Amino acid sequence: RAWMDADFRRQLSARRERVEDAFEFEGRKVGRGSYGQVFKTKPRSCADAPAGDYALKQIEGSGLSMSACREIALLRELKHPNVISLKQVYLAHETRQIWLLFDYAEHDLWRMINFHASAKKCNSQVSLPPNFTKSIMHQILCGIHYLHSNWVLHRDLKPANILVMGTTSPERGRVKIADLGLARLFHQPLTPLTEIDPVVVTFWYRAPELLLGARHYTKAIDLWAIGCIMAELITDKPLFYCKQEEDIKTSSPYNRDQLERIFSVMGFPSQQDWRDLPHLPKYGDLVRNFGTGQQYARFSLGRHMSRSFGMSETSPEFRLLSRLLAMDPLRRPSAREALEDRYFLEEPRPAADVFNGFDIPYGKRDFISDSSDNKDDPARQQQSQPVHASLQQYQQSHQQALLLQQQQQQLS
Numbered sequence: 001r002a003w004m005d006a007d008f009r010r011q012l013s014a015r016r017e018r019v020e021d022a023f024e025f026e027g028r029k030v031g032r033g034s035y036g037q038v039f040k041t042k043p044r045s046c047a048d049a050p051a052g053d054y055a056l057k058q059i060e061g062s063g064l065s066m067s068a069c070r071e072i073a074l075l076r077e078l079k080h081p082n083v084i085s086l087k088q089v090y091l092a093h094e095t096r097q098i099w100l101l102f103d104y105a106e107h108d109l110w111r112m113i114n115f116h117a118s119a120k121k122c123n124s125q126v127s128l129p130p131n132f133t134k135s136i137m138h139q140i141l142c143g144i145h146y147l148h149s150n151w152v153l154h155r156d157l158k159p160a161n162i163l164v165m166g167t168t169s170p171e172r173g174r175v176k177i178a179d180l181g182l183a184r185l186f187h188q189p190l191t192p193l194t195e196i197d198p199v200v201v202t203f204w205y206r207a208p209e210l211l212l213g214a215r216h217y218t219k220a221i222d223l224w225a226i227g228c229i230m231a232e233l234i235t236d237k238p239l240f241y242c243k244q245e246e247d248i249k250t251s252s253p254y255n256r257d258q259l260e261r262i263f264s265v266m267g268f269p270s271q272q273d274w275r276d277l278p279h280l281p282k283y284g285d286l287v288r289n290f291g292t293g294q295q296y297a298r299f300s301l302g303r304h305m306s307r308s309f310g311m312s313e314t315s316p317e318f319r320l321l322s323r324l325l326a327m328d329p330l331r332r333p334s335a336r337e338a339l340e341d342r343y344f345l346e347e348p349r350p351a352a353d354v355f356n357g358f359d360i361p362y363g364k365r366d367f368i369s370d371s372s373d374n375k376d377d378p379a380r381q382q383q384s385q386p387v388h389a390s391l392q393q394y395q396q397s398h399q400q401a402l403l404l405q406q407q408q409q410q411l412s
């Protein structure tokens, strides 16, 4: 830093826009995750940013790591309606912290699915358009098709990374894929050390080849995760839910419990199903733990989906799901092939606003206090608002609407 003459440096730092000067974010933290923390902010009147809400993400740690730098350079080049757009990067020179500015998305699939699940538990129905899952799936695949055609792999697709714009946004009901690999400290699929990552890493969306030691991420790995998300949108339950020890110290990719769960839903892959299976690094562990997998012979995705959700194995919805969840990565469709599936061509067609004009039943994200490490830290459950609260609000507003409708019908 000595090489820059002091006066020039003073001029630069005087002119540099500081994130705290441009945006109001005191007490507006909405989430904490593996990546750092996120604030819902508005530009201060003096800032030249257009009005509206923004998400300010403060990256964990300090300094520009190689992967953060590469990902930011990528993010700035990427522009697609279903990919969250990076508006600005702030480097706080004093603290060497990185702040990323995005358009704000009020909802995400994690909170939405939890809302539907708790509504089911209290036997209160949430009215959603019939093409709700289809619209969300279509937009996720459009976004991933764009990323994959630019040779960008997401690497960590899960419901919390699929955002949906709220009512106050001009893009109401549009899906935005977020957290593009920023959560990855390494490009090889080693699970990030949990010390850095206070939020427990879930393996529920991890493709079987990753759990068996595959050395590189592929597009097919993203498509597997999308299949898991589709099943979860349909049943409101994580398809490959598996309890996880709080402190996963090993960074070995092999996770026996997660594999056990996958086999108890999908059945055990035969030589015909997955020719390359014996060549995977952890195949030895697999045989030691599961033998020939006879105990899973009667399980299959069709059996699971028809028993847990009455889904017919001949429906286009099920056919696409079983293509995405092929155990052999070579048999999974590309994003483009998935978009061409009959499921998206038949009525009802996917809509640009996934809520299709219906009321949005979910509450806004709540601001969280800075009680960083206590157990009920929202990031740990990643819950920003107690769901039943927003459920009650929804029922009350919905009841009023229904009553009004009935009165009008009586009058007419």
Ligand SMILES: C[C@H](O)c1c(Cl)cncc1-c1cnc2c(c1)CCCN2C(N)=O
Binding pocket: 030, 031, 032, 038, 055, 057, 084, 102, 103, 104, 105, 106, 108, 110, 160, 161, 163, 178, 179, 365, 378, 379, 382, 383, 384
């Ligand atoms: C940075 C983040 O991806 C994000 C972006 Cl870029 C834009 N608008 C909202 C968000 C956003 C805020 N909060 C949460 C989430 C997402 C996921 C689920 C967790 N979460 C809470 N508040 O719990």
